[in-house]
Amino acid sequence: MFDLEGYGHLLLEGGLLTLKVGLFSMVIALSLGLIAALFKLSKIWILGFTAGLYTTVIRGIPELVLILLVYYGGPTLIQDFAAMLGRDIYVDLNPFFAGSMTIGFIYGAFATEVFRGAFMAVSRGQLEAARACGMSPLLSFRRIQMPQMWRFAIPGLGNIWMVLIKATALISVIQLPELMRNADVAARATRKPFSCFFMASLIYLLITILSLVFQQWAEKRANRGVRRE
Numbered sequence: 001m002f003d004l005e006g007y008g009h010l011l012l013e014g015g016l017l018t019l020k021v022g023l024f025s026m027v028i029a030l031s032l033g034l035i036a037a038l039f040k041l042s043k044i045w046i047l048g049f050t051a052g053l054y055t056t057v058i059r060g061i062p063e064l065v066l067i068l069l070v071y072y073g074g075p076t077l078i079q080d081f082a083a084m085l086g087r088d089i090y091v092d093l094n095p096f097f098a099g100s101m102t103i104g105f106i107y108g109a110f111a112t113e114v115f116r117g118a119f120m121a122v123s124r125g126q127l128e129a130a131r132a133c134g135m136s137p138l139l140s141f142r143r144i145q146m147p148q149m150w151r152f153a154i155p156g157l158g159n160i161w162m163v164l165i166k167a168t169a170l171i172s173v174i175q176l177p178e179l180m181r182n183a184d185v186a187a188r189a190t191r192k193p194f195s196c197f198f199m200a201s202l203i204y205l206l207i208t209i210l211s212l213v214f215q216q217w218a219e220k221r222a223n224r225g226v227r228r229e
Contacts, residue, residue, distance in 0.1 A: 015207070019165075103171070
């Protein structure tokens with residue numbers, strides 16, 4: 001059952017690549033989400049407007065459309081622009097890079113709202129106390145807001161990770177040999193679609209279970225020393 005007529009290793013390799021895509025995309029999503037959240041909380045209106053436009057537009061377009069737009073439309077747009085300047089170039093995007101960047105860019109919009117809510121959940125009294133003690137805004141941000149913000153953000157970020165890792169299956173449309181793509185190849189070769197896709201679902205489920213265990217550990221660690229009422 002697990003060998004799949006010699007194609008079992010293909011699913012394991014695809015699962016490993018799926019995990020790599022997910023981790024790389026999550027790093028991008030966290031970075032963009034944190035920056036955009038700070039923009040939204042800023043008193044500078046242009047920063048807030050830019051972050052709001054980013055989250056509104058990205059969350060309103062299906063992931064598959066953006067992936068196809070970036071991978072197939074991006075090179076064409078660059079080549080057409082170069083042709084207008086009298087240059088003849090050929091652009092070929094790496095599927096891993098294009099897919100990971102697009103997934104990270106998409107879920108960065110969702111992470112933005114998680115981070116914004118987490119920052120707003122930090123007690124204002126502690127920030128006022130920090131200013132009263134003579135802390136600069138940067139110092140209070142580093143010592144008070146950032147450490148406590150993670151305690152509120154981890155549950156939401158965990159949910160984003162769960163959705164993101166499943167969304168990596170969409171990258172199969174741009175021929176990246178991740179789990180879903182390799183499962184389809186194995187299904188066509190062995191003519192056992194149920195067995196191949198069932199094994200793929202088990203690998204996704206295993207990743208989800210391990211992620212839940214890590215999330216619970218992270219939540220307990222972030223809540224150390226917090227008094228429960």
